[in-house]
Amino acid sequence: MASDIERSVSIARQLDDLFGEEGRCPRPPSQGRGSNTIALAQLSRDIVEYWDSLYEPLQNRIKEIFITRFEGEKLVQVSLF
Secondary structure, three states: OOOHHHHHHHHHHHHHHHHOOOOOOOOOOOOOOOOHHHHHHHHHHHHHHHHHHOOHHHHHHHHHHOEEEEEOOEEEEEEOO
16 A cells, blocks of 8 residues: 555656646657556546645645646546646
8 A cells, every 4th residue: 555655756756747847738748658648537536536645735736737626625526627
């Protein structure tokens, strides 16, 4: 079972791969990685699943990139549009 630190690091790496360290627009896919669609879908699922265990600075970065939808205190969806 992954720790909170490992989950946060994994999601931060996925964000960096897709958007760059400072970016808000998806970068072109890396060579050999194929479409960003699958990577973005996986990242979105991971964010929703592990939201409560992510560190606040990472949550804030996610909120800068994605539209976040909550039901009460629970994050239920992230999207770019």
